[in-house]
Amino acid sequence: MERSSQKRATPEPDSEPQPSGVSMRSDRSKKDIIDFKRQELSAVKKDDVSSSQSGLNHQPELDSIFKRLEDNIVTFVKNELKKAQNELNPDYAEESESHCEDEEVLDDEDEEQRRSSREAFRKIIVNFLWKMKQEKLAALLLSKHPGSDCGYKLKSNLKKKFQCVFEGIAKPGNPTILNQIYTELYITEGETGEVNDEHEVRQIEEISRKSGSTETSIRCEDIFKSTVGRDKPIRTVLTKGVAGIGKTFLTQKFTLDWAEDKTNQDIQFMFPFTFRELNLLKDKKFSLVGLVHHFFIETKEAGICSFEKFKVVFIFDGLDECRLPLDFHNTEILTDVTESTSVDVLLINLIRGNLLPSAHLWITTRPAAANQIPAECVDMVTEVRGFNNPKKEEYFRKKFKDEGQANKIISQIRSSRSLHIMCHIPVFCWCNELPQEIHQLHEK
Structure with missing residues (x-):
C-alpha cells in the first residue's frame, strides 16, 4: 500500500468521520496510537516537528544554517588548536594567563558544555598526533591536563571500588564505609632487621612495645616524601607487616584519599594492583601500557599510550601472595613500554627502573617474602606496626x-x-x- 505524502485532511464539523485508509500495522498507525496516549505532549511536538520540517524544505535556508555551523566549527577548531600549540610552548604559563583574561564568563551549565567539548576535541588532537608518530607531543599535551576526562573517570571508579570494605570474614550486603572506621596505623621508616622465631603472640607484643619507641613514624599520605637527611628521591617503597596488620587497608585508604582529591594531587595517575590479580595473568603477555589498559580501561578509552610525561604511582599489594617467577638475576632487560612480554618480566623491569623510571612504586608484603625484591631496587623500607x-x-x-x-x-x-x-x-x-x-x- 502506498503512503500518502500529503497531510491528513481535517474533517468538516458536520461531516462523518472517514476511515483513514492506513493499516494498523503501518508505521503511521503506530505513531497515531502513541500520540493518542500522549495527546497534549504529542500535539506540541507535532507542531514543532512540522514547523521544523517545513523550514528545512527550503534548501537555501538549510545551506545557510550549515554554512554558519561550518564557520562556528572552524572557529572552534582553530581556537582549540592554537590553545594546544600554546600549551606545548615552553612559555605557556605566561601566555595562558593572558588568554584567561579574554575568556567570557559562563554559567555552570554552559561552562560544563564548553569543558566537555574541549576535552572531546583534545582527544581528537591527541589521536591525530599519535597517528602522525608524534608520541612525545601527544603525551606532553595529555600531561598538561591531569584533570581531564580520563582522570575524572579513573578517580570516580577508584572511589566506587575502595569506599566500602569488608572487615574480617566478608558477608554479602554488609560492607563498611572505609572512611567511617579507618583508624591511623603506626608506620615506621626502616625495619628491625631481626629474625623473630618466638610465638606469634609474643611477636605481636614485641611489635606493640616498639611502637612507643623513638623510631621515625610516617603518615600514610607522606609515603613517597623524603624525610630529613635523605637526599635521594624516593621511587620504590617496600612496606612490611605481619598478617592482618592493615597493609591492604593502608593502600586502599591512600588510593581513596587521592581519588577524593584530599591528598597527593600532584600525582596524575594512581594504579593499584594486587598480586592475586596478577597471578591470573601468569601465562599471558602484555606490554606495560597494555597491562594498565587491561585493568584501567579509562586510560585505553582516552588513547593514552605512554606515561613518561605523567606523575604515576603503581601500588602492588601482597607480594607474599605472588605466584609469578620473579627472577631478578636472569631476566631480559626491557625498556619499551609498548613491547609485549610476560607479566613477571614487566614487573621485574618496572621495579628495576628499566621501565618508567619516573614512576613511583609501593609494594606491600609480609616480612618472610620481602627478600624477593633485591635491596638495590628499594629506596625506602617501612613497617606497619598496627594500632598503638x-x-x-x-x-x-x-x-x-x-x-x-x-x-x-x-x-x-x-x-x-x-x-x-x-x-x-x-x-x-x-x-x-x-x-x-x-x-x-x-x-x-
Whole structure:
C-alpha cells in the first residue's frame, strides 16, 4: 500500500468521520496510537516537528544554517588548536594567563558544555598526533591536563571500588564505609632487621612495645616524601607487616584519599594492583601500557599510550601472595613500554627502573617474602606496626556508635592483657560478635 505524502485532511464539523485508509500495522498507525496516549505532549511536538520540517524544505535556508555551523566549527577548531600549540610552548604559563583574561564568563551549565567539548576535541588532537608518530607531543599535551576526562573517570571508579570494605570474614550486603572506621596505623621508616622465631603472640607484643619507641613514624599520605637527611628521591617503597596488620587497608585508604582529591594531587595517575590479580595473568603477555589498559580501561578509552610525561604511582599489594617467577638475576632487560612480554618480566623491569623510571612504586608484603625484591631496587623500607594503645580505643569508638557499649568493650579489653596485646593487630578488632567474645574471654 502506498503512503500518502500529503497531510491528513481535517474533517468538516458536520461531516462523518472517514476511515483513514492506513493499516494498523503501518508505521503511521503506530505513531497515531502513541500520540493518542500522549495527546497534549504529542500535539506540541507535532507542531514543532512540522514547523521544523517545513523550514528545512527550503534548501537555501538549510545551506545557510550549515554554512554558519561550518564557520562556528572552524572557529572552534582553530581556537582549540592554537590553545594546544600554546600549551606545548615552553612559555605557556605566561601566555595562558593572558588568554584567561579574554575568556567570557559562563554559567555552570554552559561552562560544563564548553569543558566537555574541549576535552572531546583534545582527544581528537591527541589521536591525530599519535597517528602522525608524534608520541612525545601527544603525551606532553595529555600531561598538561591531569584533570581531564580520563582522570575524572579513573578517580570516580577508584572511589566506587575502595569506599566500602569488608572487615574480617566478608558477608554479602554488609560492607563498611572505609572512611567511617579507618583508624591511623603506626608506620615506621626502616625495619628491625631481626629474625623473630618466638610465638606469634609474643611477636605481636614485641611489635606493640616498639611502637612507643623513638623510631621515625610516617603518615600514610607522606609515603613517597623524603624525610630529613635523605637526599635521594624516593621511587620504590617496600612496606612490611605481619598478617592482618592493615597493609591492604593502608593502600586502599591512600588510593581513596587521592581519588577524593584530599591528598597527593600532584600525582596524575594512581594504579593499584594486587598480586592475586596478577597471578591470573601468569601465562599471558602484555606490554606495560597494555597491562594498565587491561585493568584501567579509562586510560585505553582516552588513547593514552605512554606515561613518561605523567606523575604515576603503581601500588602492588601482597607480594607474599605472588605466584609469578620473579627472577631478578636472569631476566631480559626491557625498556619499551609498548613491547609485549610476560607479566613477571614487566614487573621485574618496572621495579628495576628499566621501565618508567619516573614512576613511583609501593609494594606491600609480609616480612618472610620481602627478600624477593633485591635491596638495590628499594629506596625506602617501612613497617606497619598496627594500632598503638590510643588508636585501639579510637577504632572501637568509631566501630560502635553507642558510647556505653564502646566504653564497656574498651574496659574489658584493658582488663585482659593478652586481648589488649592482640588488639594491636586490626584484624583481631574486626569480629562482629566482639562484645560476646570479649565477655567470654574475660570470664575465663
